[in-house]
Amino acid sequence: AQSVTQLGSHVSVSEGALVLLRCNYSSSVPPYLFWYVQYPNQGLQLLLKYTTGATLVKGINGFEAEFKKSETSFHLTKPSAHMSDAAEYFCAVSVGSGNTGKLIFGQGTTLQVKP
Amino acid sequence: GAGVSQSPRYKVAKRGQDVALRCDPISGHVSLFWYQQALGQGPEFLTYFQNEAQLDKSGLPSDRFFAERPEGSVSTLKIQRTQQEDSAVYLCASSLSRVNYGYTFGSGTRLTVV
Numbered sequence: 001a002q003s004v005t006q007l008g009s010h011v012s013v014s015e016g017a018l019v020l021l022r023c024n025y026s027s028s029v030p031p032y033l034f035w036y037v038q039y040p041n042q043g044l045q046l047l048l049k050y051t052t053g054a055t056l057v058k059g060i061n062g063f064e065a066e067f068k069k070s071e072t073s074f075h076l077t078k079p080s081a082h083m084s085d086a087a088e089y090f091c092a093v094s095v096g097s098g099n100t101g102k103l104i105f106g107q108g109t110t111l112q113v114k115p
Numbered sequence: 116g117a118g119v120s121q122s123p124r125y126k127v128a129k130r131g132q133d134v135a136l137r138c139d140p141i142s143g144h145v146s147l148f149w150y151q152q153a154l155g156q157g158p159e160f161l162t163y164f165q166n167e168a169q170l171d172k173s174g175l176p177s178d179r180f181f182a183e184r185p186e187g188s189v190s191t192l193k194i195q196r197t198q199q200e201d202s203a204v205y206l207c208a209s210s211l212s213r214v215n216y217g218y219t220f221g222s223g224t225r226l227t228v229v
Contacts, residue, residue, distance in 0.1 A: 102148065
């Protein structure tokens with residue numbers, strides 16, 4: 001069965017510092033992988049996705065993630081944190097035949113950015 | 116519309132009351148999903164529609180939960196005889212493609228059962 005594990009429920013960084021949010025997945029078939037961001041009282045916004053092809057994917061707001069099959073990881077990074085990056089981040093894997101199915105989400109990581 | 120619209124935004128229900136939550140997907144989107152997000156948790160899948168067909172309802176927690184999308188556009192999630200454990204945010208998402216390339220979420224309906 002597919003699953004997602006996000007290491008660290010809370011991450012705190014200083015403004016301007018590197019952001020690293022960790023995600024490991026388990027999947028019996030080639031996965032589609034996603035990172036979503038959720039601001040308070042809002043829905044989820046897609047940051048980036050990996051489907052096939054290039055393993056380093058770039059998303060919105062300066063975020064990027066690298067798919068590493070050997071490590072079953074899809075960690076999210078950003079070189080320099082902004083105050084506006086403070087939010088909840090969710091990693092997810094797509095399951096279902098032909099990847100037409102549901103998303104399995106991790107538990108989420110709360111990113112705090114200190115001035 | 117420009118995005119996925121959900122209503123009501125907030126709903127308080129007395130235990131035992133029936134509720135109906137509405138989702139207006141992006142026009143023309145084929146796929147529609149419902150998720151339940153408990154406080155401090157990631158969203159959990161409830162059900163999936165492709166046009167008007169409900170292809171997967173494996174995530175519905177009990178037979179008190181029912182979803183429909185009769186004309187392949189607007190969808191309604193109905194919860195009968197609500198219980199306190201139903202308190203959560205219910206998220207709707209839609210996608211243009213049948214293949215999941217990352218769909219668009221609505222802002223959700225926060226249901227509180229008292």
